[in-house]
Amino acid sequence: MNEITPSETRDIILDVTEKMIYKNGIAATGMDLLVKTAGVSRKSVYRYFSTKDELVVAALERRDQRWMHWYRTEVGKAAGTAQRLLALFSVLKDWFESEGFRGCAFINTSGETGDPQDPVRQVAKQHKQKLLDYVTELCQEHGVQHPDELAAQLLILIDGAITVALVMGDHSAADNAQCMARKLLDL
Template identity: 75%
Template sequence: MNEINSNETRNIILDVAEKLIYKSGIAATGMDLLVKTAGVSRKSIYRYFANKDDLIVAALQRRDERWMHWFSSEVDKAPTPRARLLNLFTVLKTWFDSEGFRGCAFINTSGETGDPQNPVRQVAKLHKQKLLDYVTRLCTEQGVESPDALARQLLILIDGAITVALVMGDHSAADQAQNILKSLLAETE
């Protein structure tokens, strides 16, 4: 198998795994379903991934990179530091309104693993840390007195809005979170 086909096969496996995990969860995504949906042999999957856990971790790492790139690129389109902070929730609402929205893949998969040391939980923790670091940067650019503290509050607002949008079906959770942020910013001005 040449390198191009090899990378293509690996990418197909990762794409299918990510979609199935996001749609139905880790437990519901068995190897038989992966094989059938990806149109590859079980042997092909094991050529790239030692086991299902390794595949799940790789799929989540890939989702982290893609989602963070998408999110930060969209948020950063706003012209000023304050507008970028507010845009966090405008961008989230766009995501909530998109077809196939199933909440945060990292919160969802973490809920399926009990052990905090589980590699899936570690990927989720790293994702949330990257998100926190990004939001901290935005808070610093805004010039707030305590950017770390505000960023931690915003992480809670972000994850809360995502959860409410998924569980309650209330996509206006992003608007409500944005209004809370406006109040928090007014306190710092």
């Protein structure tokens, strides 16, 4: 029988935490349920994370890295800068149509925290900043006149599409946002 390494145990805890908070939210993800679902002891959880907040932050940071890698990779498959800017939305549509789509984990968890300085809010802010930086990079590559301004507008379209897709169940929100992006880009 193969023993699970400490690194694998930590990964299991993070995987389960991420899935549970994405599906149910932070408040609904109790430590008892998390321990039971992960199949680890409470002691194991606290060996790696001193508090639930620390665990949630670590799970969100991990999600940020994975999500940004996925998004950049998928958008990067489009040929040409204009196509990549438009792919920001077609990639979202594929995500909206995927099983288990529950909106943006960072918007969702930010809504559970009232304090702008809360570590969860800070992770969400960092995620949105990385997304904005990526969109700005694409705007610069495309040679738009005011890349920072356009990127900020496109970020609003991205997050708006995600929110409408979740709340309204309308996957065409990505198409609508892409149509608006075409106008902003003069395409």
